Amino acid sequence: xxxxxxxxxxxxxxxxxxxxxxxxxxxxxxxxxxxxxxxxxxxxxxxxxxxxxxxxxxxxxxxxxxxxxxxxxxxxxxxxxxxxxxxxxxxxxxxxxxxxxxxxxxxxxxxxxxxxxxxxxxxxxxxxxxxxxxxxxxxxxxxxxxxxxxxxxxxxxxxxxxxxxxxxxxxxxxxxxxxxxxxxxxxxxxxxxxxxxxxxxxxxxxxxxxxxxxxxxxxxxxxxxxxxxxxxxxxxxxxxxxxxxxxxxxxxxxxxxxxxxxxxxxxxxxxxxxxxxxxxxxxxxxxxxxxxxxxxxxxxxxxxxxxxxxxxxxxxxxxxxxxxxxxxxxxxxxxxxxxxxxxxxxxxxxxxxxxxxxxxxxxxxxxxxxxxxxxxxxxxxxxxxxxxxxxxxxxxxxxxxxxxxxxxxxxxxxxxxxxxxxxxxxxxxxxxxxxxxxxxxxxxxxxxxxxxxx
Amino acid sequence: xxxxxxxxxxxxxxxxxxxxxxxxxxxxxxxxxxxxxxxxxxxxxxxxxxxxxxxxxxxxxxxxxxxxxxxxxxxxxxxxxxxxxxxxxxxxxxxxxxxxxxxxxxxxxxxxxxxxxxxxxxxxxxxxxxxxxxxxxxxxxxxxxxxxxxxxxxxxxxxxxxxxxxxxxxxxxxxxxxxxxxxxxxxxxxxxxxxxxxxxxxxxxxxxxxxxxxxxxxxxxxxxxxxxxxxxxxxxxxxxxxxxxxxxxxxxxxxxxxxxxxxxxxxxxxxxxxxxxxxxxxxxxxxxxxxxxxxxxxxxxxxxxxxxxxxxxxxxxxxxxxxxxxxxxxxxxxxxxxxxxxxxxxxxxxxxxxxxxxxxxxxxxxxxxxxxxxxxxxxxxxxxxxxxxxxxxxxxxxxxxxxxxxxxxxxxxxxxxxxxxxxxxxxxxxxxxxxxxxxxxxxxxxxxxxxxxx
Numbered sequence: 001x002x003x004x005x006x007x008x009x010x011x012x013x014x015x016x017x018x019x020x021x022x023x024x025x026x027x028x029x030x031x032x033x034x035x036x037x038x039x040x041x042x043x044x045x046x047x048x049x050x051x052x053x054x055x056x057x058x059x060x061x062x063x064x065x066x067x068x069x070x071x072x073x074x075x076x077x078x079x080x081x082x083x084x085x086x087x088x089x090x091x092x093x094x095x096x097x098x099x100x101x102x103x104x105x106x107x108x109x110x111x112x113x114x115x116x117x118x119x120x121x122x123x124x125x126x127x128x129x130x131x132x133x134x135x136x137x138x139x140x141x142x143x144x145x146x147x148x149x150x151x152x153x154x155x156x157x158x159x160x161x162x163x164x165x166x167x168x169x170x171x172x173x174x175x176x177x178x179x180x181x182x183x184x185x186x187x188x189x190x191x192x193x194x195x196x197x198x199x200x201x202x203x204x205x206x207x208x209x210x211x212x213x214x215x216x217x218x219x220x221x222x223x224x225x226x227x228x229x230x231x232x233x234x235x236x237x238x239x240x241x242x243x244x245x246x247x248x249x250x251x252x253x254x255x256x257x258x259x260x261x262x263x264x265x266x267x268x269x270x271x272x273x274x275x276x277x278x279x280x281x282x283x284x285x286x287x288x289x290x291x292x293x294x295x296x297x298x299x300x301x302x303x304x305x306x307x308x309x310x311x312x313x314x315x316x317x318x319x320x321x322x323x324x325x326x327x328x329x330x331x332x333x334x335x336x337x338x339x340x341x342x343x344x345x346x347x348x349x350x351x352x353x354x355x356x357x358x359x360x361x362x363x364x365x366x367x368x369x370x371x372x373x374x375x376x377x378x379x380x381x382x383x384x385x386x387x388x389x390x391x392x393x394x395x396x397x398x399x400x401x402x403x404x405x406x407x408x409x410x411x412x413x414x415x416x417x418x419x420x421x422x423x424x425x426x427x428x429x430x431x432x433x434x435x436x437x438x439x440x441x442x443x444x445x446x447x448x449x450x451x452x453x454x
Numbered sequence: 455x456x457x458x459x460x461x462x463x464x465x466x467x468x469x470x471x472x473x474x475x476x477x478x479x480x481x482x483x484x485x486x487x488x489x490x491x492x493x494x495x496x497x498x499x500x501x502x503x504x505x506x507x508x509x510x511x512x513x514x515x516x517x518x519x520x521x522x523x524x525x526x527x528x529x530x531x532x533x534x535x536x537x538x539x540x541x542x543x544x545x546x547x548x549x550x551x552x553x554x555x556x557x558x559x560x561x562x563x564x565x566x567x568x569x570x571x572x573x574x575x576x577x578x579x580x581x582x583x584x585x586x587x588x589x590x591x592x593x594x595x596x597x598x599x600x601x602x603x604x605x606x607x608x609x610x611x612x613x614x615x616x617x618x619x620x621x622x623x624x625x626x627x628x629x630x631x632x633x634x635x636x637x638x639x640x641x642x643x644x645x646x647x648x649x650x651x652x653x654x655x656x657x658x659x660x661x662x663x664x665x666x667x668x669x670x671x672x673x674x675x676x677x678x679x680x681x682x683x684x685x686x687x688x689x690x691x692x693x694x695x696x697x698x699x700x701x702x703x704x705x706x707x708x709x710x711x712x713x714x715x716x717x718x719x720x721x722x723x724x725x726x727x728x729x730x731x732x733x734x735x736x737x738x739x740x741x742x743x744x745x746x747x748x749x750x751x752x753x754x755x756x757x758x759x760x761x762x763x764x765x766x767x768x769x770x771x772x773x774x775x776x777x778x779x780x781x782x783x784x785x786x787x788x789x790x791x792x793x794x795x796x797x798x799x800x801x802x803x804x805x806x807x808x809x810x811x812x813x814x815x816x817x818x819x820x821x822x823x824x825x826x827x828x829x830x831x832x833x834x835x836x837x838x839x840x841x842x843x844x845x846x847x848x849x850x851x852x853x854x855x856x857x858x859x860x861x862x863x864x865x866x867x868x869x870x871x872x873x874x875x876x877x878x879x880x881x882x883x884x885x886x887x888x889x890x891x892x893x894x895x896x897x898x899x900x901x902x903x904x905x906x907x908x
Contacts, residue, residue: 193666197765205729211752212647212780212850213727216691216744219734222753222775223687229680237670273667275659275771278804280673290670298665299676300768305755306776311651311813313778314754317729321676322760324767326666350732359765396666 001443002384004131009436012127013110015045019123020103020112026062026086026153035062035149038085042122042147043067049130051145057165059157062086062149066168069129070142076450078142080171080408082400083121083178084151087114088424095426109420109429116420116430121177122147124417124435128442140450144171151178151400158400162407172411173373173449174404177442179416180423183434186381186389189414190367190374191292194327195397196337197360200228200344201320203353208305209315219351221319222304228347228354229321232297237281239297239325241343247330251293255369256286262390263288292393295336297325324360326397333361333402363402371411372452380444384437389415417442455897456838458585463890466581467564469499473577474557474566480516480540480607489516489603492539496576496601497521503584505599511619513611516540516603520622523583524596530904532596534625534862536854537575537632538605541568542878549880563874563883570874570884575631576601578871578889582896594904598625605632605854612854616861626865627827627903628858631896633870634877637888640835640843643868644821644828645746648781649851650791651814654682654798655774657807662759663769673805675773676758682801682808683775686751691735693751693779695797701784705747709823710740716844717742746847749785753777778814780851787815787856817856825865826906834898838891843869871896 005012022038025031039056042065047054051067065085070078090100090113098104100113112119125145132139146169150157162169202221209218234240251259263286270287281290290296304319306312327336341356348354367374369391378388401412417438420430459466476492479485493510496519501508505521519539524532544554544567552558554567566573579599586593600623604611616623656675663672688694705713717740724741735744744750758773760766781790795810802808821828823845832842855866871892874884 195666195767197767199765207729209727209729210850211750211754211778212649213724213745215750215752215780215849216735216738216748217733217741218728218730219691220752222756223683225756226680226683226753229677230684233677237673270667273663274672275661275663276672276805279671280805281670284670287671291667294670296665296669298669298674298767298769299680299759300665300766301759301761301770302676302679302756302773303761305753307755307757311653311776311778312754313649313651313752315752316755319756322765324665324765326669351730351734395669396664 001131001135002440004135005128005436005439005443008127008131015127016110016119016123017103019119020115021101023101024086024114024149025089026150027089035086039063039065039149042085045126046145049126050133059150059161061153061157064149064161065147066145068144069139072139072142072450076141077172078144078170079446079449080144080146080169080174080404080410081125082146082148082174082176082404083125084118084148085122086149086152087119088117088152090426092426097427108432110432111427111429113428115428116180116418117423117428118151118178118416118418120418120430120435121416124439124442125177128439128446132443132446140447144169155400159403162403166407169408171408174408174410174412176398176401176404176412176414177417179414179418181417181419181434181438183385183419183437186385186387187392188374188377188389189394190369190391191329191393192365192398192401192414193292193395194331194333194364194402195360195362195399196325196327196333196340196358197322198337198340199320199322199357199359200225201318201355202228203318203355204351205315205317207317211313211315214315218315220315221352222316224347224352224354225302225304225319225321228344229299231343236283238284239295241297241339243339244295244336247332248295249329251289256289259288259293259393260286262392291395293328295325295327295331297323299323326395327364329364329366331364333363337361362397362399363406365398365401365405365412367411373411373413373449376448376452377413377415377445379448380441383444384440455585455589456894458589459582459890459893459897462581462585469581470564470573470577471557473573474569475555477555478540478568478603479543480604482543489540493517493519493603496539499580500599503580504587513604513615515607515611518603518615519601520599522598523593526593526596526904530595531626532598532624533900533903534598534600534623534628534858534864535579536600536602536628536630536858537579538572538602539576540603540606541573542571542606544880546880551881562886564886565881565883567882569882570634570872571877571882572605572632572870572872574872574884574889575870578893578896579631582893582900586897586900594901598623609854613857616857620861623862625862628862628864628866630852630855630858630866630868631871633868633872635871635873635888635892637839637873637891640839640841641846642828642831642843643848644823644845645783645847646819646852646855646868647746647849648785648787648818648856649814649816649853650779650781650787650794650812651776652791652794653774653776653811653813654679655772655809656682657772657809658805659769659771661771665767665769668769672769674769675806676770678801678806678808679756679758679773679775682798683753685797690737692738693749695751695793697793698749698790701786702749703783705743710743713742713747713847714740716846745849747782749779749781751777751779780849781818783818783820785818787817791815816851816853817860819852819855819859819866821865827865827867827903830902830906831867831869831899833902834895837898838894
């Protein structure tokens, strides 16, 4: 199969060029027809390659593309392959050296919008699976393909879609193919944090008041907002919202040791990027634990009253803030949202109305590092690159990961195949040589999954 | 003298019209020459009326106008009369029914920019003193006139001016003639609060950070700002900055009783204007005490991080707030500024730099309600209107009042003679009949001061 993939490189690029010419920008309504044209083009390609049930599935936004091949037999695992076919906007257009939807090869790089994020994930899997079909006449595992059309718009319809299609998407392994790939230093995230985002408004008097005439007798909403925020952490830096820490899963010694060992290499870059010489919360846990394995709460923005230069002597009618919490297993974002809301609302009083709006929730996702699916991916890397990926916890949140894990209960393999850069900027590109290496890894991965029996 | 004033009403208006035609807008640099023309016009008028030493005195901004008449003898008190000859800007010009510098009589009202605030104070005193000269050939008290040209620009040069001219301005009574006048319900403030205004910035990392990658390990400046603000008050609503309350002068029972009695009539309007059904800090003291006789601290504005809709998951590099404190006797604004600064800076740490900038300071001003100067004004009202003024504490701050009291140590009589409305808005007007009554009161006031011997 690997030989077949190598021999087909020109054909792989040919089809990729056609795919890349379809301007599937999901955030801009004027590309609505282009998105659908792109989805239909994929449906045709998947059918040509040999998938069944190929179709677009409607959502409240852009369609999801689906296809499957489920003839590997019941003793072979079923893999759900996720990638997304929509792309970021292209502005500022004048900074592109070549047009974003006119794919161009330069110095071993392929330039085009979406080439790395994430058309590489969509096309790469289709090409690997086409080669397997060509060589074996069948696939070693059952495969369900799902390509999203709204990832770059924040996946507003993905949670209801996954919940509504739990049977259709049921799988033994979820392969999340979105993100970069490094042949030099491969990494794989076995844990991603969940998220709860909230906006809070405190309302006092029904209009701004003169602080010289009402100060001391009308409560100031900025003071209340400050009391709320000051109550979120203890002096050490732990989040103190009642119940917030109850479901946090402790790390075992082996994982802590591995984390500490990895940190030795990662620390200089992290400290460099942190913009400060002095860390905070050091008595709580090590830095890598705090930024990946423990939950956090940060206020991301605050507002209220007069923000211009000088002074304006008012008590403002309103003040507010936006905050995000990062969650770890086994925290439930719905429960954390409720705990946050209850805690913040406990500051409400006759003199200060408090409103809490939850604007985002996402489940944390955590896979056993020894899961056979992870091992299948590791052995694929080893076969092609002669090295295994460093297994890491990610501090950020990939809502789709938690969503799949929560709804489908299957282990995740988050492993992108988009080596390149400028993924949300002008002149996005894909490094071709490591991309082709990644395809070889993916081919091994599918066979390894079959061997593991998952 | 009162008869003389009445007979001269047409002449008083004639001169007033000339004064009002001079567009003495102090904030707009393009009126710089007009301001000076206005100052020179006043110097000429004062000299014509009979004052000595009439001249403009330079400041770093617009000139102060000065003149005196000090021939009443050493056993007569010296009165420093303060008013200001500059006016507010006029925009939006299109909302004026008649041009702002083309004074117009309509329905017993005189319309013009500055007619009530505060050219009435300047011109009214000159006219009263001119009549006294005409009738008696001399004044009953020694008089120093000082007319400011930057009151509507926040008096940026007044504090250094007063400090530098302490001897020139030395007086037994300071008569602050700026503000409204009511013949129906006259009031006089015997206390005004001081002010300290400050801006605070908390700086953390040198750029905004991704909260998913650095939260929990880099301190969030918004959290620090909130802790600072939350520390300003206790649960009851008292300001808890160490030392802040030390010099607060307790009210005697008589004053508390008077305040409570006055509040019965004032309360409905205050509650109506407060924009809320529920007051705050009620266990500290009564509402009128809290808003006039006790010091307060209010945060007037707060900012930091992302203030748009939705979420942006950052730890901001910076956050800040602006706050004002209202001071009462015997609080010293320099000391309070130091206490505030020291308290806020106590939150600085290696992970959070804190910067405090004091942007405003003003002394509180308090006069004994039984001071002979107050009584002289009261008897003037009684003679003309048949009623005395309600003596009140003002919750706001008139920096010039505290400045004069602090530098000159003389009792203040804050009593405006500008009955009217729209003083900082289009169509500013002066009610002529109560204005002329106010001139009669002022005439009595000067004679009463002489009789009291101050």
